[in-house]
Amino acid sequence: MEHIKTIIKKARDKNVVLYLKDGALAYSAEAGAFTAELKSLVINNKAEIIAYLKGENDADERLDIAPFSLLDEGEVTQFEGRYEDAYPMSALQKGMVFHTQLDDFSGVYHDIMAEHIKCEWHPEFFQRALTSCLKHHPILRTRLAVDLKRPMQMVHENVSLPLVVEDIRHLSTEEQSKYLADWTEKTKTYKFDWENDSLFQVSIFLRTDVSFEFVINFHHAILDGWSRAIFSMELYAKYSQLLAGGELVEEGSDWTFRDYIALEQEVIKNPEATEFFKTLLSDAPTSQLTAFEQAGLNGSLIEHKRQSEICYEPITELSAELIALAKNLGVSVQSVYFSAHLKVLSFLSGQANASSCITVNGRPESAASEKGLGLYLNSLPFSLEVGGKSWRELINSVAKQLTQIMDYRRYPMMVVQQDTGKDFSDITFNYTHFHVYKGLASEQNTNFEVLSSTVFEQTNFDFHVDVSRVPDTDEVKLFFKFNxxxxxxxxxxxxxxxxxxxLQHMLADLDRANNQCLLLDKAEQTEFAALNDTAR
Structure with missing residues (x-):
């Protein structure tokens, strides 16, 4: 079945997720990602792919893990009998908790997502729907023991319903907006009690007789963005089903995240992963933006507590052309934008090589794993010689290396930095396309209307580029989150x-050498050259 695994991996690399729905093969994908070549491969191997996804041949990704089996003997004695299960925290979970505490709970990695929903409010049905989600997803019942020699996460069998409902219908629209903004400002600095508190809460603010504000606030260590989207859609679907007079079909616990932890523990021991990153990053630059950093009043760099964000709107107008370019080249949209990211870094630093961390998804490849909740992300260092490659060569080189990295996608960045002795944490890139919103909404006809939405999320990175593809419109937006x-x-x-x-140069002539395309006028070139000479 190796050829089937290769097809599924090729699909995943192009952001095409193959899964089973009612026993039939289904998929979710970005527009244009499911190319004719890939579609032909899938159709010609459909029966074997279905068999693979049913779990008949994917033992390496579908793990049979007993409760507490990821613990040593002493840890089993400490946790068994008190919890439904316990297992180690992932490297990224530990890093996020560390930075939250380092910044004194200023809001780093405390995410707050709010949606003003037009829908009937029925408290009993909503409580039943939320309770069903908690039973199905162990991560929503998880607490953290962060001070142990080996930090742990413990799953409770039963927890109090993390739901708060407040009626603000007596306030005017303007007063409601101010009230919710003040609530968010206060909530984001909440100090988590990792071992005793819920790390996840739903708040409902009744705004009118036919609408309410749905807010989830949680620590990023338990949910990634895709998981948050999956949770919202699942909760909406269950609630909608009850409103329509239906009944919920209770599901067993989804232990996909426990599988992920086991797979991370396994890859850490893999010497091939160690050597891969040592080779990949041997010539990687680690100081690329130093010349552009500004000093504090005392002449030293200030340790930041907040992160600013700028959405660079002019880039959105290129969305359709760049999506079409990716389709024509047979690569992911992510590869196109990440190529531009590396080119700009090379340009800013004046170095032929560019390096950046890139966020990757490490979900296990097993049936329905895309619907399991948890933190399946990893931020991996990536380095490439930009040099004089044509735009086509650059994009294809990036796509190829991204495919290679995916073989070790769960190898923690913290371990990579220890192996190489280099720090890659200052520059990061992330591409998101939560097409789950569009796909699940159309499948389940939930009768929810989102009137408005707001998001608060903050990381510890100094320079983060977030490329986000809007599910409904396929517009691609560019965000800078920076210190x-x-x-x-x-x-x-x-x-x-x-x-x-x-990106405009890419679209104009794919076969032109990227270093022949100027990004500055003559005056800027002189100033820029002097700045980089000083930095060296």
């Missing part, structure tokens, strides 16, 4: 122009 104590917002806006010019 304002290190980078001036005016400079960030200028960097946005470099990204746009880079």
């Amino acid at each position: 304002p104590d290190k980078f001036d917002p005016t400079w960030i806006e200028q960097v946005g122009k470099y990204y746009k010019l880079t």
Whole structure:
């Protein structure tokens, strides 16, 4: 069945998720990602793919793990009998908790997502729907023991319903907006009691007789963005089903995240992963934006507590052309935008090589794993010689290396940095396309209307580029999330122009050498050269 695994992996690399629905083969994909070549492969091997996804041949990704089996003897004695299960925290979970505490609970990795929903409010039905979600997803019943020699996560069999309902219908629309903004400002600095508190809460604010504000606030260590989207859609679907007079079919616990932890523990011991990253990053630059950092009043860089965000709107107008370009090249949209990211970094640093961390998904490849909740992300260092490659060569090189990295996608960045002795944590890139919203909404006809939404999320990175594809419109937006104590917002806006010019050059002539495409006028070139000479 190796050829079937290869097909599924090829699909995943193009952001095409193959899964079973009512026993039939189904898929979710970005527009244009499911190319004719890939579709032909899937159709010609349909029966074997279905058999594989049913679990007949995927023992390496579908793990049969007994409760407490990821613990040593002493840990079993400590946790068994008190919890439904316990297993180690992932490296990324530990890192997120560390930075939350380092920044004194200022909001780093405390995510708050709010949606104003037009829908009937029925408290009993909503409580039943939320209770069903908690039973199905162990991560929503998880607490953390962060101070142990080996930090652990413990799954409770039963927890109090993490739901708060508040009626603010007596307030005017403007007063409601202010009330919710003040609530968010206060909530994001909440100090988690990791071992005793719920790390996840739903808040409902009744705004009118036919609408309410649905807010989930949680620590990022338990949910990634895709999981948060899956949870919202599942909760909406269950609630909608009850409103329509239906009954819920209770499901067993989904232990996909426990499988992920086991797979991470396994890859950490893999010497091939160690050597892969040592080779990949041997010439990787680690200082690329130093020349553009601004100093504090005392002449030293200020340790930041907050992160600023700029959405560079002008790049959105190129969305359709760039999606079409990715389709024509047979690569993911992520590869196109990440290529531009590396080009801009090479340009800013004046170095032929560019390096950046990129967020990757490490979900186990097993049936319905895309619907399991947890933190399945990893941020992996990536390095490539940009040099004089044509745009086509650059994009294809990036796509190829991304495929290679996926073989070790669960190898923790913390371990990579220990292996190489280099710090890659200052620059990161993330591409998101939560097409789950569009796909599940159309499948389940939930009768929910989202009137507005707001998001608060903050990381510890100094320079983070977030490329986000909007599910309903396929517009691609570019966000810069940065440390304002290190980078001036005016400079960030200028960097946005470099990204746009880079992408425009790609579209204009794929076979032109990227280093022949100027991103500066003559005056800027002189100033820029002097700045980089000083930095060296």
